[in-house]
Amino acid sequence: MKLVRYGEPGAERPGLIDARGNLRDLTDHVTDIAGGALARLGDLKRLSPDSLPLVPDTPRLGPCVGNVGKFICIGLNYADHAAESGMSPPPEPVIFAKFTSAICGPDDPIILPRGSEKTDWEVELAVVIGKPAKYVSEERAMEHVAGVCLANDVSERSFQTERQGQWSKGKSSDNFGPLGPWLVTLDEIADLNALPMWLDVNGERMQDGSTADMIYKVPFLVSYLSQFFTLRPGDVISTGTPAGVGMGMTPPRFLRAGDVVELGIEGLGRQKQLVVEDA
Template sequence: MKLLRYGEPGAEKPGLLDAEGGIRDLSAHVTDIGGAALDPAALAELAKLDPQTLPAVSGSPRIGPCVANVGKFICIGLNYADHAAESGLAVPSEPVVFMKASSAIVGPDDDVLIPRGSEKTDWEVELGIVIGRKAKYVSEAEAMDYVAGYCVAHDVSERAFQNERQGQWTKGKSCDTFGPIGPWMVTKDEIADPQQLGMWLKVNGETMQNGSTRTMVYQVAYLVSYLSQFMSLMPGDIISTGTPPGVGMGMKPQRFLRAGDVIELGIEGLGTQKQNVKADA
C-alpha cells in the first residue's frame, strides 16, 4: 500500500493511493497515518480494504508529510562510502547518528526555506525507514519485523551551521522545512529489497545525485537493530539513512541552494518530491 496524508498543514487527512494514482480517503478507517496505525496488525486490516470502495478525493490537494506526529527523526551520516569520500571524511567504523528536529518536517512539495544568515544550504536525497512498532534491543535478524515501510526523505542541510559552528550537526539539519518526507509511505511488502533502489536529485533540471541504496555502508536491518540498542524506536519514528554522492558541499567549486531554485528528487518505487526554494522571512 501507498499511504499518504492530504490537506492543508495541520489539517491533513489519511489517504491511500489507488492503482490509477488517485487518492482515496481513509478517514472512516483510521484517524491518521502514524502511531498505532502503523502496527503490522493495523496495516493488515487496511490492506484488506478494496480501494474502489473508498471515497475518491477530487481535485489536486496538497500532499502533507506521509507520517503524522513523528516522535524521532533519526539520521545516519556518511553512510555511503562515495559520499564520505567527497566530504573528505573516512567511512565510520560505526554508524554516525544525529537527530533532526521533528519541527523541520514538511510535505514533499512544500517550499524549502533558506534560513536567515545561510550561505551553504545543501541537498541530500535519502531513503527513510518508518518504524511500525516499538523496537528495543532487537537483533538484525528480526529487525525488519519492526519496519512499517519506507519513504523518500530530503535531508536539507546548512553546511556552515553544521560544520563551521561549535557543537553537533543538529543545528545545521533542523531548520524549518529541512525535512520533507513523502509523498507517501510505501509498506514494506511492496519493496522486494530496500537495498536495490535507485535514487536521484536534480536542481533546476540538472542531475546532481544519481545513486542507489545498494551502496549503503550500513543497511536497513542493521541500522534498525543498531539504533534499538541505544534507544527505543517507536511507531512513527523515521530513520533517514544517508545520501549518495553529488551534494553541493562536495563539488569543486562548492554549490549551494539559492532562492528561486527548484529541487526535484525521488527513489525507485517510493515516489518523487518537488520543492521551490525561498528565503525565510
C-alpha cells in the same frame, strides 16, 4: 500500499493511492497515518481501495507520517559521499537528530533560514517504524518497520560544520525535512537494497546513486539503534545520501532563492521543492 496524508499543514487527512494512481480517503478507517495506526496496517491492507471515497482535485500532500516522535539520521552511510566530504567511512553508524519541527510535505518549499550561506541537498531513503523495537536482532528488525519513504535531508553546512556544537542545528531549520509523497509498505518493494535514487537542481542531475551502496543496511540500522533507545511507531530513520551534494563539488555549490529541487527513489515517488527566503 502507498499511504499518504493530504490537506493543509496541521490538518492533514489519511489516504492511500490506489492501483490507478487515484487518491482515496481513509478517514472512516483511521484517524491518521501515525503512531498506533502504523502497527495495524494489516487492517488497512484488507480494505478494497475501490470502496474508499475518491478525493477530488489535487490537494497538497503533507508528510506521509504524522506525529513523528524521533527523526534520526545516519551520516556518511555511503562510501562515495564520505569520500567527497573528506572523511573515511565510519566504523559504526554516525547518528544525529533532525528536530521534528523540520518535517514538511514533499512539495513544500525549502526555506532558507536567515544567515544561510550554504544550504545543501541530500536525497535519502527513510524508514518508518511500525511497532516498538528495543534490543531487536538484525534478523527480526524488519518486523518492526511499517514502510519506507523518500526524504530530502536539507542541510545548512555553515551552521552544521563551521559553528560550534553538533550537527542538528544545521539540519533542523523549518522545512528541512520533506517526507513523502508516500509511505510505501515493504510488500511493494522488491529489493530494498537496489533502489535507484536521484536528485536534480534546476534540471541538472546532481545525485545519481542507489541504495545498493549503503554501508549499513536497513536491518542493521534498526537493530543497532534499538540497542541504545526504544524505537516507537512513527519514528523516522533517514539512512544517508550518496555522492553529489553541493559541498562536495569543486567549487562548492549551494541553494539560492528561486532554485528548484527535484528528487526521487524508484517505487517511492518524487518530490519537487522551490527554494525561498525566510520571511
